[in-house]
Amino acid sequence: MKQEKGIHFNGWLKKPETPWDDILGILGDAIAIFIQPHWELIYCNQRFQYFLEYTQDELRGKTFGDFVAEDNLPKMQERFYQRLLQVSPPSNYEIRVKSKSGRIYTMDVMAQLYPGNHKPLGVLLSMRDRAEKREQLSLWKDTELKHWASEESEAKHRASRELGFQTLVERSLEGMMIIQENRVRYANPMMLEFIGVSESEMMGRNVMDMVHPDDRAAMKDHIQECLQDLSSQKPHELRVLKKSGGIIYLEALCILTDYHSQPALLVTCRDITNRKRQEERIQELIITDNLTGLFNRRHLYNELNAEIQRARRQGSPLSLIMIDIDSFKHYNDTCGHIEGDRVLVRLAEVIRRFKRRYDSAFRYGGEEFVVICPGIDGKQAMNVSERLRNEFQKERFASGKNGFIEVTISLGVANLKAGDSTESFIKHADEAMYISKRNGKNRSTLAPNNGGDR
Numbered sequence: 279m280k281q282e283k284g285i286h287f288n289g290w291l292k293k294p295e296t297p298w299d300d301i302l303g304i305l306g307d308a309i310a311i312f313i314q315p316h317w318e319l320i321y322c323n324q325r326f327q328y329f330l331e332y333t334q335d336e337l338r339g340k341t342f343g344d345f346v347a348e349d350n351l352p353k354m355q356e357r358f359y360q361r362l363l364q365v366s367p368p369s370n371y372e373i374r375v376k377s378k379s380g381r382i383y384t385m386d387v388m389a390q391l392y393p394g395n396h397k398p399l400g401v402l403l404s405m406r407d408r409a410e411k412r413e414q415l416s417l418w419k420d421t422e423l424k425h426w427a428s429e430e431s432e433a434k435h436r437a438s439r440e441l442g443f444q445t446l447v448e449r450s451l452e453g454m455m456i457i458q459e460n461r462v463r464y465a466n467p468m469m470l471e472f473i474g475v476s477e478s479e480m481m482g483r484n485v486m487d488m489v490h491p492d493d494r495a496a497m498k499d500h501i502q503e504c505l506q507d508l509s510s511q512k513p514h515e516l517r518v519l520k521k522s523g524g525i526i527y528l529e530a531l532c533i534l535t536d537y538h539s540q541p542a543l544l545v546t547c548r549d550i551t552n553r554k555r556q557e558e559r560i561q562e563l564i565i566t567d568n569l570t571g572l573f574n575r576r577h578l579y580n581e582l583n584a585e586i587q588r589a590r591r592q593g594s595p596l597s598l599i600m601i602d603i604d605s606f607k608h609y610n611d612t613c614g615h616i617e618g619d620r621v622l623v624r625l626a627e628v629i630r631r632f633k634r635r636y637d638s639a640f641r642y643g644g645e646e647f648v649v650i651c652p653g654i655d656g657k658q659a660m661n662v663s664e665r666l667r668n669e670f671q672k673e674r675f676a677s678g679k680n681g682f683i684e685v686t687i688s689l690g691v692a693n694l695k696a697g698d699s700t701e702s703f704i705k706h707a708d709e710a711m712y713i714s715k716r717n718g719k720n721r722s723t724l725a726p727n728n729g730g731d732r
Contacts, residue, residue: 307553308385311392313400317342317358320400329407331378347374347382358389358401372512375405383407386513390557393564393576404557453528453547456537457485460501463537472528472549474521490517490525504532504543515550527554567641569619570626578640578648583700585650596652596694597659600707601629601666603645604686604719609675617676621645621685628670634662648704656693656728663689663722671720686720693728 308326312319319340327334330345342358343351350373357371371387385405391398453469455462465480473480473488489497493516500514513531520526528547535544565577573581582598589596603609603621610618625647629639633649640648649666651659667687674682690710694703710725717723 308403308405310403310405311400312342312358312403313392314358317355317400326405329377329383329405330375331381336378345375347376350374390561393580402560404553453549455480455545455547456535456542457501457545458537458540458542460485463542469547472520472526472547473518479521488518490519493517501532501543504534505541515554527551570623570641572626572629572647573638573640575640575642578642578650579700581638581640582650582703585652586694586698586700586703589652589694594653595655595658596650597654597656598692598694598703598707599649599651599659599663599666600642600690600692600704600711601625601647601649602688602711602715604688604715606645606685609685613676621675624673624675625670625687628673629666632665632669637662648707656691656724659691659693660722660724663691667720667722688714688719689722690714690725691722691728692725695727 308329309321309323310319310326311321319337319342322334322337327337330337332340342354346354354371354373371389373385373387375383375385377383385407388404390402390404392400392402450466450468453466453472455465455469457463462480462483462485465477470477470480485501486494486497497514497516513529515527515529517525518528527550529550530545530547533544535542565573567574585596588594603625606618606621609621622641622645626639626641629647629649633639634651636652638650640650642648649662651662654662667689670687671684673684675685677683688711690707690713692703692706692710695706698706706725706727710723713726714721714723
């Protein structure tokens with residue numbers, strides 16, 4: 279298996295110097311990363327090991343096909359390839375997975391891209407066993423709602439079932455409601471707590487008023503599909519507006535039913551706000567350089583490719599600044615790697631403070647950094663470059679002899695030209711930076727193909 283430098287170690291994800299394991303380890307979901315071409319497992323958390331009944335050593339070398347039911351495998355592989363090609367957005371799937379002992383679990387699965395330097399390496403899966411929720415929904419639908427639609431139930435059965443309804447629904451840790459014609463007809467206490475409203479405020483309310491504006495169109499389509507029984511028990515994630523003004527993430531599961539002899543939706547909602555925040559943090563860890571806090575090289579290629587496409591679509595300029603610390607190896611050898619790391623961190627802080635608001639900064643590798651400058655040409659980007667150079671030159675660093683010295687940087691600037699690819703664009707900025715080095719260091723140079731000096 280061809281490996282990208284710094285990402286994999288002997289076929290297993292190298293443990294990073296971040297809270298990665300701590301964050302993934304506490305998730306209630308089973309987390310696993312599979313990479314192409316054979317969908318080999320390169321990382322999993324303890325929850326995944328618990329469900330599959332394997333130790334970490336036993337999981338080494340396993341592929342996705344070792345865990346999924348055979349009749350589910352072709353469909354899931356096709357969905358993975360669609361995600362890699364970005365044909366389909368991140369979405370929930372239902373699959374059956376098999377443990378070491380042969381036990382079968384039905385899982386909700388969210389598949390997200392796991393990025394590489396130039397293209398996605400594979401998928402990051404978040405999985406949750408849905409058996410408990412299905413049993414609860416099935417019990418409610420088969421007993422309580424059928425009872426509501428029946429006018430012939432005997433009084434003693436009604437009293438018994440109503441007691442069961444109260445126990446099941448009103449004490450549930452999941453939000454539950456019935457909506458009919460987009461209006462709330464019933465909401466349990468947990469649903470009221472999610473939104474932060476009283477029962478009187480909730481009854482009769484248009485459900486769309488609670489949905490985040492950016493999620494309303496998708497939610498309308500989902501409700502319409504459920505009413506046509508096209509998405510039975512297919513979970514849908516959405517953002518919901520609280521009365522206090524805050525936003526929470528809910529996972530909603532809708533079931534078509536009858537309420538007073540009219541079509542309605544039985545909806546259960548689980549608060550997944552913490553999970554979404556953790557997923558966002560995980561995504562941040564994937565694209566962030568551990569030492570400097572800037573974006574890393576993997577994320578640079580994704581962002582630069584997107585900016586190039588945007589610039590060409592809008593006919594706007596786009597510039598790139600390549601930065602390298604002068605004589606950094608000598609400084610490291612003289613003062614030590616701890617002091618060298620301080621130089622890297624301070625340069626990142628200068629770039630963060632003095633770049634433009636809409637610029638994005640990346641650690642390219644070692645002592646090299648990159649700044650993407652949308653909306654300005656090469657000559658305007660030279661002004662940004664010079665500002666960064668001058669501000670960094672004001673910094674002082676330990677000399678290794680109980681004194682302090684200045685450390686300088688050389689910079690190269692390139693402007694996007696017709697025919698430039700992501701790689702050639704970076705190459706032009708890199709060449710300009712090396713011209714700065716050859717001409718005495720501590721200076722900025724505009725790329726020759728942009729009219730700069732050679």
